[in-house]
Amino acid sequence: MTDFLLELRCEEIPARMQLKASDDLARLFTEELAKSGLTPGSIDSFVTPRRLALIARDLPLETAAVSEEHKGPRTSAPPQALEGFLRKTGLTQDQLEDRGGIWFAVVNKPGRATAEVLAQAIPAIIRAFPWPKSMRWGAASQTTESLRWVRPLQGIVAILGEQLIDCEIDGIRSGYATLGHRFHHPAEITIGGAGDYAQKLRACHVIVSHHERQAIIADKAAQAAAAHGYTVIEDKGLVAENAGLTEWPVPLLGDFDPVFLEVPPEVIQLTLRINQKYFVLRDSTGKLAPAFICTANIDAKDGGAAIIAGNRKVLAARLSDARFFWEQDRKTRLEDHAKKLERITFHEKLGTVADKVERVAKLARWLVEEGIVTSGTLSLEGEGRVRVLELM
Incomplete structure (x- = not known):
C-alpha cells in the first residue's frame, strides 16, 4: 500500500x-x-x-485479477449472433461454455x-x-x-x-x-x-488547506480587532471568500474617516463587504466602528503599512460615492418615489407595480388583524411578513 x-x-x-x-x-x-x-x-x-x-x-x-462472466446467445441462434458475441468478448468459440443450450463466456482479466x-x-x-x-x-x-x-x-x-x-x-x-x-x-x-x-x-508560503486558511483568517482578524477594542461582525461566507483569494493570508486592520458613519450602517457594511471584501467591525458599544480588516496575501516587510494605506485610499473613494448617492436619495421623499411605480406595468392583466404594492399592503394588514401573524409568536416566515407590512 x-x-x-x-x-x-x-x-x-x-x-x-x-x-x-x-x-x-x-x-x-x-x-x-x-x-x-x-x-x-x-x-x-x-x-x-x-x-x-x-x-x-x-x-x-496493482489491481486484483478479475474474472467476468458474460451470457451469450443460445447455441441454436443464427451464426451472426454468435459472431457478434465473440467480437464483444474477444474469445473464440472453443473458449465458450455450453450451459443448457446457452453460450457463456468467462473472461479472465489479469491485474494491472x-x-x-x-x-x-x-x-x-x-x-x-x-x-x-x-x-x-x-x-x-x-x-x-x-x-x-x-x-x-x-x-x-x-x-x-x-x-x-x-x-x-x-x-x-x-x-x-x-x-x-x-x-x-x-x-x-x-x-x-x-x-x-x-x-x-x-x-514556500503556501497553505494548501482551505479550511486552515479560513481558521487563520478568522483567528487573526479577531485578534487584530481586539487589540483596538473592536469585535468582528461574524461573516463565515466572507471568511471563506478571503481564504479563496489567498495562499498565505495575513489579516490587516485599517481605519476610515469617522465622518462616513453619518451614512446608514447598512450602506457601509455593503460597501466594505461586497465591493472590497473587508470585514466590518463594531466598537465596545455595539455600534459600527470606523475601521475595517482586509486580508493580504503576503507578509509585507513594512508590516502591511503600505497595503493598509492603499486600501484606505480605495475605501475612502467608495464611501464617498456611497455618501453622495445616499444624500441624493434623501432629496426625494419615499412618497414621491412611490408615485413612479404607477408608470411601471407589473402585468397587463394585473395592473401596475403600484397596484401590486397596494394589494400586498392590504394582505399584510389582513394577516395581522386576523391574528395569523402576531408580534409575540413569529416564525421566520412571519417575520418577513411583518417587515413587508412595516415597509408598506
Missing part, C-alpha cells in the same frame, strides 16, 4: 468555485479508479487559488499496475472536470477539441509513492516540480511525494 499525490496547477481559480472543485476532484478520482477495481483508503483534498490537489492514501500497487491505471485516469479526469465556467487558450484554442479548464492549466504533479506517473495532456506533461507563493517563492519546488507535499509548500 502506498499514497498517491495529484496536483493540478493553473492560473487563479475564482474563489466561489474552489470548494466544489475540490470535492469534484475527489469524486471523479474515486469514480475513475473504481472502474479498475481500485479503492483508496481515504482521500485528502486541497485547494488554493492556484492549485487543486488530493492525496489518495493506501492504494495497492496501479501506475498504469493512474496514467490513464488523470487525463480522463481533467477532460471530464465539471467547471461552471471554463476556457480554452493558446494556439490549441482554435479547435473545439482542445482542453478546457477554468483558467489556463500550467502543471501536473502525479507521484505514486516516490514514482512519477508519466502522463500528458495537450502538451502539459506531469513532473515532480510545482511553484510556491507567487511573490515569496516564485521558483520551482521539487516534490518528493505525498508525505512532504504540504510541508514543502508551507515552507
Whole structure:
C-alpha cells in the first residue's frame, strides 16, 4: 500500500468555485479508479487559488485479477449472433461454455499496475472536470477539441509513492516540480511525494488547506480587532471568500474617516463587504466602528503599512460615492418615489407595480388583524411578513 499525490496547477481559480472543485476532484478520482477495481483508503483534498490537489492514501500497487462472466446467445441462434458475441468478448468459440443450450463466456482479466491505471485516469479526469465556467487558450484554442479548464492549466504533479506517473495532456506533461507563493517563492519546488507535499509548500508560503486558511483568517482578524477594542461582525461566507483569494493570508486592520458613519450602517457594511471584501467591525458599544480588516496575501516587510494605506485610499473613494448617492436619495421623499411605480406595468392583466404594492399592503394588514401573524409568536416566515407590512 502506498499514497498517491495529484496536483493540478493553473492560473487563479475564482474563489466561489474552489470548494466544489475540490470535492469534484475527489469524486471523479474515486469514480475513475473504481472502474479498475481500485479503492483508496481515504482521500485528502486541497485547494488554493492556484492549485487543486488530493492525496489518495493506501492504494495497492496493482489491481486484483478479475474474472467476468458474460451470457451469450443460445447455441441454436443464427451464426451472426454468435459472431457478434465473440467480437464483444474477444474469445473464440472453443473458449465458450455450453450451459443448457446457452453460450457463456468467462473472461479472465489479469491485474494491472496501479501506475498504469493512474496514467490513464488523470487525463480522463481533467477532460471530464465539471467547471461552471471554463476556457480554452493558446494556439490549441482554435479547435473545439482542445482542453478546457477554468483558467489556463500550467502543471501536473502525479507521484505514486516516490514514482512519477508519466502522463500528458495537450502538451502539459506531469513532473515532480510545482511553484510556491507567487511573490515569496516564485521558483520551482521539487516534490518528493505525498508525505512532504504540504510541508514543502508551507515552507514556500503556501497553505494548501482551505479550511486552515479560513481558521487563520478568522483567528487573526479577531485578534487584530481586539487589540483596538473592536469585535468582528461574524461573516463565515466572507471568511471563506478571503481564504479563496489567498495562499498565505495575513489579516490587516485599517481605519476610515469617522465622518462616513453619518451614512446608514447598512450602506457601509455593503460597501466594505461586497465591493472590497473587508470585514466590518463594531466598537465596545455595539455600534459600527470606523475601521475595517482586509486580508493580504503576503507578509509585507513594512508590516502591511503600505497595503493598509492603499486600501484606505480605495475605501475612502467608495464611501464617498456611497455618501453622495445616499444624500441624493434623501432629496426625494419615499412618497414621491412611490408615485413612479404607477408608470411601471407589473402585468397587463394585473395592473401596475403600484397596484401590486397596494394589494400586498392590504394582505399584510389582513394577516395581522386576523391574528395569523402576531408580534409575540413569529416564525421566520412571519417575520418577513411583518417587515413587508412595516415597509408598506
